[in-house]
Amino acid sequence: MGKYLYCIIKEKNPKKFGQVYTINQGNLAMVVSETKAKDYALTREYLLGHQKVIEKLMQRGYDVLPMRFGIVAKNTKDVKEKILKAKSKEFLEAFGKVQGKVELGLKALWRDISSVFQEIGENKEIQIAKKQAQKNPSQFRVAAVGELVGKVLEQKRAKEAQKILGPLKKLAADCAERNLVGESMIFNSAFLVPKAKEKEFDQRVEEIGQEHNQRIKFIYVGPVPPYNFVNLCF
Numbered sequence: 001m002g003k004y005l006y007c008i009i010k011e012k013n014p015k016k017f018g019q020v021y022t023i024n025q026g027n028l029a030m031v032v033s034e035t036k037a038k039d040y041a042l043t044r045e046y047l048l049g050h051q052k053v054i055e056k057l058m059q060r061g062y063d064v065l066p067m068r069f070g071i072v073a074k075n076t077k078d079v080k081e082k083i084l085k086a087k088s089k090e091f092l093e094a095f096g097k098v099q100g101k102v103e104l105g106l107k108a109l110w111r112d113i114s115s116v117f118q119e120i121g122e123n124k125e126i127q128i129a130k131k132q133a134q135k136n137p138s139q140f141r142v143a144a145v146g147e148l149v150g151k152v153l154e155q156k157r158a159k160e161a162q163k164i165l166g167p168l169k170k171l172a173a174d175c176a177e178r179n180l181v182g183e184s185m186i187f188n189s190a191f192l193v194p195k196a197k198e199k200e201f202d203q204r205v206e207e208i209g210q211e212h213n214q215r216i217k218f219i220y221v222g223p224v225p226p227y228n229f230v231n232l233c234f
Contacts (some may be wrong), residue, residue: 003032004040006053007093007225008065008084008232014202020053023076025084028091031057032079040070042173045059048078054225063099065091066225089234101173101192102223104201108164108186109217120152153183160216161187164208171201176228186216190228198223 006020011029015022022029031053039104040046043186050069083090117186165187170177172191180188193201209218 001034001036002029003072003076003079003096004035004037005067005079005083006031006033006050006073007067009057009058009062010095011062014118014225014227015044017053017056023079023084026088027079028084028088030079035072038072039202040072041048041071047072051225058102058225059225061099063095064100064225065230066096066227067232068227091233094232098192098226098229100196101194101226102198103226103228104198104222105189105220105224106205107172107188107193107219109182109184109219110162110186111215111217113184115152116156118155157186164212164216165189167204167208168201171197171204174229178228192229193228 007030009022009029009031010027011022011024012027013065014024015029020031020033022031033053047069052065062096073083106203134209162188165175168189168191172193174192176190176192178188205218207219209220211213
């Protein structure tokens with residue numbers, strides 16, 4: 001039977017959590033389950049199952065180093081020797097970064113992107129470029145207007161993001177910017193927050209949401225495994 005890998009925790013003694021259990025090496029333990037499969041399809045069901053195991057361990061008070069989805073080790077010996085023992089220094093350094101902290105995610109999206117483009121259209125440089133394109137509607141001039149609109153939109157996005165994220169970054173140990181999806185998204189940020197400041201962070205997010213509610217929609221998630229702050233290599 002192979003060993004499906006979920007996460008690493010700090011634990012000296014063997015533990016069992018329902019269908020999953022630990023393989024221990026020194027002060028580290030890999031949380032695993034038995035499996036006959038060598039590969040797993042990237043389905044919602046499997047992803048949620050992977051995530052739930054890690055989140056339940058977090059609820060028990062464990063700091064975790066999450067494994068990416070779908071990793072299967074050949075046997076117990078490989079987990080101990082090739083992973084936990086071989087990479088112990090790297091894992092302990094990673095624990096030093098995430099210990100006593102949680103990852104919280106916040107996305108911000110403009111509720112009405114058309115009104116944002118109207119505001120951008122009031123930019124003098126864009127107005128001049130549009131008039132020039134109307135007088136001489138060459139492909140080059142039309143493209144130049146599009147590029148200018150994109151540039152001003154990015155500047156507007158950065159300005160609003162900085163205003164909102166500034167107070168939150170002061171409460172976090174680290175912050176990671178993730179990819180934006182669509183024109184409406186202002187930012188997509190992950191925060192590594194000390195557990196002692198989690199309630200204060202929650203409160204600040206709520207205040208920001210109320211302050212900007214008419215203009216911006218916020219999506220707040222967490223605590224979740226610190227995927228954005230742990231990069232385990234094998």
